[in-house]
Amino acid sequence: MKMERDSRQQAILDEFRDFVRKEIKPYATELDAEGKYPTRLIKKLAARKYLTPTFPQQYGGLALDPIHYGQFIEEIGKACSNTRTLISIQTSIIGETILRWGTESQKKHWLAAIASGEKIAAFALTEPEIGSDARNVQSSYSKRGNEFVINGRKKWISFGGLADFFIVVAHNEAGISAFIVEKERKGIKTIRIKGMMAGRAAHIAEIELRNVQIPQANLLGNEGGGFSFVVNTSLDHGRYSVAWAGIGLAQAGIEAMVRYARTRTQFGKKIHNFQLIQGIIGDAVTSVHAARALCLNAGRMRIAKNPDAISETMIAKYFASRVAVRVASDTIQVHGGDGFCSAYPAERIYREAKVLEIIEGTTQIHQEFIAKYGLRKYHEKRID
Amino acid sequence: MELKTHIQDLIAKNLSNLDEDFVLQDDDNIFERGFVDSLFALKLVNFIEDRLGIELENEDLDIANFYSVNRILDFIQSKKSMG
Numbered sequence: 001m002k003m004e005r006d007s008r009q010q011a012i013l014d015e016f017r018d019f020v021r022k023e024i025k026p027y028a029t030e031l032d033a034e035g036k037y038p039t040r041l042i043k044k045l046a047a048r049k050y051l052t053p054t055f056p057q058q059y060g061g062l063a064l065d066p067i068h069y070g071q072f073i074e075e076i077g078k079a080c081s082n083t084r085t086l087i088s089i090q091t092s093i094i095g096e097t098i099l100r101w102g103t104e105s106q107k108k109h110w111l112a113a114i115a116s117g118e119k120i121a122a123f124a125l126t127e128p129e130i131g132s133d134a135r136n137v138q139s140s141y142s143k144r145g146n147e148f149v150i151n152g153r154k155k156w157i158s159f160g161g162l163a164d165f166f167i168v169v170a171h172n173e174a175g176i177s178a179f180i181v182e183k184e185r186k187g188i189k190t191i192r193i194k195g196m197m198a199g200r201a202a203h204i205a206e207i208e209l210r211n212v213q214i215p216q217a218n219l220l221g222n223e224g225g226g227f228s229f230v231v232n233t234s235l236d237h238g239r240y241s242v243a244w245a246g247i248g249l250a251q252a253g254i255e256a257m258v259r260y261a262r263t264r265t266q267f268g269k270k271i272h273n274f275q276l277i278q279g280i281i282g283d284a285v286t287s288v289h290a291a292r293a294l295c296l297n298a299g300r301m302r303i304a305k306n307p308d309a310i311s312e313t314m315i316a317k318y319f320a321s322r323v324a325v326r327v328a329s330d331t332i333q334v335h336g337g338d339g340f341c342s343a344y345p346a347e348r349i350y351r352e353a354k355v356l357e358i359i360e361g362t363t364q365i366h367q368e369f370i371a372k373y374g375l376r377k378y379h380e381k382r383i384d
Numbered sequence: 385m386e387l388k389t390h391i392q393d394l395i396a397k398n399l400s401n402l403d404e405d406f407v408l409q410d411d412d413n414i415f416e417r418g419f420v421d422s423l424f425a426l427k428l429v430n431f432i433e434d435r436l437g438i439e440l441e442n443e444d445l446d447i448a449n450f451y452s453v454n455r456i457l458d459f460i461q462s463k464k465s466m467g
Binding site: 101103135221222224225227228229232233236305307310369372375376377379 | 396402434435442443
């Protein structure tokens, strides 16, 4: 049974790899340069259920388990970060959260809409003054009869400029709650943020919410449980996806540096013959293998529903995002001057890698959590 | 392992208080007193659903059900008796 399931999932990955090679990778540089994500690609992804690979089949997905989903994200992360971001948001950050905390009617409606590509979603947590300190969101809501009224401003919302609906996180005296908010509701305005270092086709936007009225049925999870349950679920799944995205970018870096080192001639020989170049490549290969091992370990723990899976996912995200940045930087180094030019992929890989150390929890926030996890896990209580 | 020991063990593995001499009391409010981090509520719910096989509804997710060893124990027992 397990072998059958694995071979079905492997076949999906093989087909996806072919799809990415033909339909996505050739356009990655163009998307980055033009700063727009085309509807035709969304439709193509949705037609093959690639926007929602982990969703159960009843909700329009491919039912990939965490390990196969990770490999799926590595594949797309290697080819096109904008597409990878789109999939991570629809599947991990929004989809998994609605699957976990949504009512049956929310699941039927919203998951089907995402899977078909009919609606694109975005996660509206971060604010102009609130980043890592997400428990203190300033956006607020009040209850008015059977409705909620939301006011606030969100920032750095990936695909916020393109989304048809958002999960919005806001607070009142009961605590933090999360709401499904359709873009067409009165009082919503999105403003595209220009000048981004990366994610240039991810329609990153600010969202203004002014007296936005939404029905009780749009509350996601319980009132007051928006941070403990909804946000933490979104970020946990998001971190898992970002960890694998780091592997994808670092792997793309290795392949680019290997290609360049084997073709570039200096001092009368190919540069891969120089030991200092070999040192860079050796470190990159080792680091990526180590990061992939951490991601696979987190994936296995997620499948087994191990209580430490959340912490091990943080470790994988922390390590893989740092590896991605280091390998991307070294990819430029191997390319020399060519690494600075968009004619080669190195500079884009570097820009796309850097943001992974910030999103879904900064490197520094991860270090704090991991240190505390270690201080508890590896402490032997003194016996007097 | 007895259910209460499971819960005490889960909290102990997530305690923010690293004082060697700290002893958690069964009625201590672990959230208000900052004994656990912001991820603990989710870990606890995952534990109840995945390890104990109890399906939770959104209305069960009131922090009042989870703030101490005794509250968690009472909540799990009441869910079990309903199921």
